[in-house]
Amino acid sequence: MFFCGIDGGGTTTTAVVCDECGKIQGSFKAGSINHYGVGLEKARENYVAIKEQLIRLLGSEPDITYIGNSALDGEATDEVVQQLVGGIFHKKILMHSDVYIALLGFTRGASGALLISGTGSMACAIDQEGNFHTSGGWGQILGDEGSGYHLGMAGIQAAIHFHDQMAPPTLLLERLLAFYRLNNLADLIEIVYGSSPEKGNIAAFAIEVEKAAQQGDEVSIRLIDDEVEWLFRLSESILKKSGVKCLGLYGSMLVKSPIIGPQLIARYSGSDVKLSYPRFKPEIGALFGAFTHENISLDKEIIANLSLY
Known part of the structure; x- marks a missing residue:
């Protein structure tokens, strides 16, 4: 019997x-x-294409496939599953x-909660009764406070405001021009409003905000403090909704950032x-979901084998 776990992110699927037995x-x-x-x-x-690769790998479809899809906010109905994969997977x-x-x-x-901060931000939890809860995750137009996109955009706006003499001086203007290789600030419009703008291009500037903060730039320090506050509020929200006291930290802003993660931990x-921090990647989490659905206990052998991934 074969199981497939799929992490369907916004740009890449794994x-x-x-x-x-959990052997990869x-x-x-x-x-x-x-x-x-x-x-x-x-x-x-x-x-x-995914099915074709699975057949090349196994010789047939897996017996059960558990898919985590970034377009969904909860468990998919039979109708949604049919719309997405009907006639493809059997x-x-x-x-x-x-x-x-x-x-x-x-x-x-x-039971437990997870705070996620990468390009976007969201928190989710499973309570003691097995109910699923979420907070945040509204996307960059409605929210995404505490995310790389939110910090990156705030840094860009601070640089623009300084350029227009509407706000205090900041190293972010110089960093903005260098980071996006701009001859003048007006060229930024094409990057932000161009034919195929990408959230990741904005979120990437969050690193420059952190670097400026490490150089003592007061504007950048304040922006980072604001994002940490939003992440604290987001985590408190999900802990209150779920009633759990175990919080995992996941995503580049929390795991790789030299400032934001440590500041939140200090709170x-x-x-x-x-x-x-989570021990297993999301696609392995999908395998856990598949095993659980089949009433297969996640014993030591399965965990040990999946740990080799």
């Missing part, structure tokens, strides 16, 4: 396959399956949000909230 059979990358981002037709084309398909499988990678289905110093 699939991993294992047997009933292989993994691969594929195109986005986010039908809001690439359109339903393209998403279905990418599902076809064996058992389970589908939930990508944040849910990331949470499973942290809790393995037990919880002396509290009864236990902070830690």
Whole structure:
């Protein structure tokens, strides 16, 4: 019996396959399956490509495939599953949000909460009764406070405001011109409003805000303090909704940032909230979901084998 776990992010999809003992059979990358981002037709084309790679790997479809899709905010109905993969996959398909499988990678289905901050931001949790909760995740237009995009855009705006003599001086203007290789600030308009603007291009500037803060730039320091405050509020929100005291930290802003993660951790110093980092990647979390659905206990052998991924 073979299981497939899929992490369908906004730009890239990762699939991993294992047997009933958790032994990894292989993994691969594929195109986005986010039908809001690439359109339903393209998403279905990418599902076809995923199935073809799975057949090359196994000789047939996996017996059960658990998909975490970034276009979803909860468990997919049968109608949604049929719309997305009907006529493509012919064996058992389970589908939930990508944040849910990331949470499973942290809790393995037990109660706990996960704070996510990368390009976007969101928090989710499973409470003691097994209910799923979320906070944030509204996207860059409605929110995404505490994210790389939010900090990157705030840094860009601070640089523009200084340029227009509307705000205090900041190193961010110089860094903005250098980072995007601009001859003049007006060239920024094409990057932000061009034919195919990417959230990642904006979020990438968050690193420059951190570098400026490390140089003592007061504007950048304030911007980072604001993002840490938003992340603290987001984490407090999900902890309150779920009633749990175990919080995982996930995403580049929390794991790789030399400033934001440590500052948020400091906010919880002396509290009864236990902070830690997920041991398993989201695609492995999807495998946990598949095993659990089949009433297969995640025993020591399975965990040990999946730990080798």
